[in-house]
Amino acid sequence: MFTYQINDEIELRLLEVRHAEQLFNLTDKSRDSLREWLPWIDFTKTVEDSRGFILGTMQQFSRNDGFQAGIWHKGELAGVIGLHGINWSNKSTSIGYWLGKDHEGHGLMTQACEAIIEYCFTELGLNRIEIRTATENKKSMAIPNRLGFQQEGHIKQAEWLYNKFRSFCLWNGERGLEESVRKNVTGEGMKNTFLRLFVYHLILFQTSQYVESKAKYT
Numbered sequence: 001m002f003t004y005q006i007n008d009e010i011e012l013r014l015l016e017v018r019h020a021e022q023l024f025n026l027t028d029k030s031r032d033s034l035r036e037w038l039p040w041i042d043f044t045k046t047v048e049d050s051r052g053f054i055l056g057t058m059q060q061f062s063r064n065d066g067f068q069a070g071i072w073h074k075g076e077l078a079g080v081i082g083l084h085g086i087n088w089s090n091k092s093t094s095i096g097y098w099l100g101k102d103h104e105g106h107g108l109m110t111q112a113c114e115a116i117i118e119y120c121f122t123e124l125g126l127n128r129i130e131i132r133t134a135t136e137n138k139k140s141m142a143i144p145n146r147l148g149f150q151q152e153g154h155i156k157q158a159e160w161l162y163n164k165f166r167s168f169c170l171w172n173g174e175r176g177l178e179e180s181v182r183k184n185v186t187g188e189g190m191k192n193t194f195l196r197l198f199v200y201h202l203i204l205f206q207t208s209q210y211v212e213s214k215a216k217y218t
Contacts, residue, residue, distance in 0.1 A: 003072075004069075004115065006111050006112065006115050007111070009073060009074050010071065010072070010073055010108060010111055010112070011071075011072045012069040012070070012071060012072070012081070012112060012115060013069060013070050013072060014057075014058075014061065014067055014068070014069050014070075015054045015057055015058075015068055015069065015070050015080070016054065016058075017051055017054055017055065017058075019054065019070060019077065020047050020048075020050045020051035020054055021047050021050075022070075022077045023050040023053070023054065023070070023077065023080075024044065024046070024047045024049070024050035026077050026078070026079075026100045027041070027044050027050065028044075029100060029101070029102070030100045030101040030102075033101045034098060034101075035162070036137075037098075037134055037137050037140070037161075038098060039159070039161055054068075057082070060085070064086070065085050065086055066082060066083030066084065066085050066086050066093060067082055067083060068080055068081075068082035068083075069081055069082060069112075069116075071099070071103075071108055071109070071112050073103055073106065073108055076103075077100075078099060078100055078103035078108055079097065079098055079099035079100055079103060079108065079109065079112075080097065080098055081095065081096070081097040081109070081112045081113065081116060082095070082096055082097075083095060083096075083116075083120070084096050086124070086126070090127075090128070091125065091126045091127040091128065092126060092127060092128040092129070092130070093120060093124075093126055093128075093129055093130070094129065094130040094131065094132065095113060095116060095117075095129060095130075095131050097109055097112065097113065097143075104139070109143055110143055110146055110147065113143060113144075113147055114147065117129060117147065117173060117177060117178055118178050120178075121175050121176075121177065121178040122178055126175070127174060127175045128172060128173070128174055128175075129149075129172070129173040129174075129177075130170060130171065130172055130173075131143070131144040131149060131171040131173070132155070132168045132169070132170055132171070133168060133169050133171065134166050134167070134168055134169075135154065135166075135167045135168060135169055136166075141169060144171035144173070145171075147173065147177070148173065148177055149171035149172060149173045149177070150171065150172050150173075151169055151170070151171055152170045152171065152172045153169075153170050154167055154168065154169055154170070155167060155168045155169075155170055
């Protein structure tokens, strides 16, 4: 098992197929609160849907196009954080995240974001990180503000979600921001951790594809 330990209680793990049931249960338990902000909730109806999502994230990671990591708190899956792809030409990316309703109020997401920011700037050599938050989602907006991101503006009526348009705030963090969060990031360097994870998940993804292919034709 490959993990990145943030502190004694919080760790990040790249999602694996074996986490599908835990991920679905967390999603299902928080369905009402998540549905207000996330468009994919209604399409996540079974464990197989969560499994399909995880396979997609493994493929994303194998392309070196970002990753999705589970946030574990005291040994329990609490949420997910990841990158929405990486624009290598412009050295930029964006962070997305969500947290189960029973895990709010412990500072988990702020600490997870700090670790990802440190990794993106220091190890990946990126120059810009964006976070988009719904203008009405005050809890989500508090995170980039707390992390020192600058609010660049609003994207009006950008998403049609459950019979109404949502507007977003665009937050920008640039290289140098990692210095302010580095003091809170502990544990083994994320570069070595994710290099090993890259090889491990590439093999795991290829293996899962082979197994599914064999099952299809037997």
